[in-house]
Amino acid sequence: MNLQWYNCSYCGLTIKQSNTPNQGKCSAQNSSHYWHRLGEAGDDNYECKDCGIVVQTQSKPQQGGCPKSVSHYWKKL
Numbered sequence: 125m126n127l128q129w130y131n132c133s134y135c136g137l138t139i140k141q142s143n144t145p146n147q148g149k150c151s152a153q154n155s156s157h158y159w160h161r162l163g164e165a166g167d168d169n170y171e172c173k174d175c176g177i178v179v180q181t182q183s184k185p186q187q188g189g190c191p192k193s194v195s196h197y198w199k200k201l
């Protein structure tokens with residue numbers, strides 16, 4: 125599987141790897157991270173205007189998982 129971007133909707137931690145990250149311990153919730161898959165890694169830069177996360181994907185990332193809003197609001201950089 126190709127590299128994918130994931131982010132935790134509680135703490136905003138962003139990770140690029142080929143499968144869902146371990147649950148680990150989330151600093152924001154005193155529980156485990158809650159991962160959302162944002163999209164396949166690529167060459168286009170997208171920034172969420174709400175939470176400030178920047179990822180490099182092949183196409184517009186998924187909207188779910190924004191720690192600051194109902195959904196990410198992606199802007200292509």
Ligand SMILES: [Zn+2]
Pocket residue numbers: 132133134135136137149150151152156157158
């Ligand atoms: Zn987290």
Ligand SMILES: [Zn+2]
Pocket residue numbers: 172173174175176177189190191192193195196197
């Ligand atoms: Zn966001």
